[in-house]
Amino acid sequence: QVQLVQSGAEVKKPGASVKVSCKASGYTFTSYGISWVRQAPGQGLEWMGWISAYNGNTNYAQKLQGRVTMTTDTSTSTAYMELRSLRSDDTAVYYCARDPPGSGWQDYWGQGTLVTVSS
Amino acid sequence: EIVLTQSPATLSLSPGERATLSCRASQSVSSYLAWYQQKPGQAPRLLIYDASNRATGIPARFSGSGSGTDFTLTISSLEPEDFAVYYCQQRSNWPSSDFGGGTKVEIK
Numbered sequence: 001q002v003q004l005v006q007s008g009a010e011v012k013k014p015g016a017s018v019k020v021s022c023k024a025s026g027y028t029f030t031s032y033g034i035s036w037v038r039q040a041p042g043q044g045l046e047w048m049g050w051i052s053a054y055n056g057n058t059n060y061a062q063k064l065q066g067r068v069t070m071t072t073d074t075s076t077s078t079a080y081m082e083l084r085s086l087r088s089d090d091t092a093v094y095y096c097a098r099d100p101p102g103s104g105w106q107d108y109w110g111q112g113t114l115v116t117v118s119s
Numbered sequence: 120e121i122v123l124t125q126s127p128a129t130l131s132l133s134p135g136e137r138a139t140l141s142c143r144a145s146q147s148v149s150s151y152l153a154w155y156q157q158k159p160g161q162a163p164r165l166l167i168y169d170a171s172n173r174a175t176g177i178p179a180r181f182s183g184s185g186s187g188t189d190f191t192l193t194i195s196s197l198e199p200e201d202f203a204v205y206y207c208q209q210r211s212n213w214p215s216s217d218f219g220g221g222t223k224v225e226i227k
Contacts (some may be wrong), residue, residue: 047217
């Protein structure tokens with residue numbers, strides 16, 4: 001069965017970086033994309049960006065350009081999302097999700113990773 | 120950026136009633152719209168994609184309609200497990216995407 005298992009919760013200070021991992025199983029990793037979506041406490045969903053696990057092509061939300069990097073390691077079927085220069089408003093649950101090829105939709109989701117930014 | 124406006128913000132209904140949720144786009148997104156359900160403490164779940172196609176395993180009481188700028192998610196008869204928050208998402212300018220602000224369906 002398809003599973004996306006994310007790394008554990010993180011607490012970071014303002015200005016630091018965080019790197020969240022997302023290990024995929026149950027499907028051919030390189031045949032799908034991975035999107036990252038975050039959700040601040042009590043708020044709605046925010047699309048952060050997408051990476052093709054086939055060729056590493058990426059597209060990031062404009063507001064995060066320059067602070068976010070998404071990568072994949074096809075040898076371990078793992079996707080990563082790194083966010084730099086953290087601010088308090090980056091406190092959120094970060095989700096990875098699988099994108100069927102060419103679809104733009106997210107059909108399987110990880111369990112979420114809480115990132116808390118606090119001094 | 121395409122802005123998706125969902126209404127109402129909260130819908131108070133009883134089990135067995137019909138729920139009608141709206142999503143309006145700031146410009147045409149053709150049929151490139153999806154709906155997700157999210158329960159507290161859980162990840163979102165894909166319900167509807169391409170405006171009207173049910174995702175795998177989604178019950179027939181969920182249906183989607185619309186195109187262009189106006190879309191509707193209908194739950195024909197609410198089950199207890201349907202009380203949740205629902206989000207629409209557009210992907211007309213993929214690989215960019217946007218979510219709406221959500222509609223909470225609560226028990227009246």
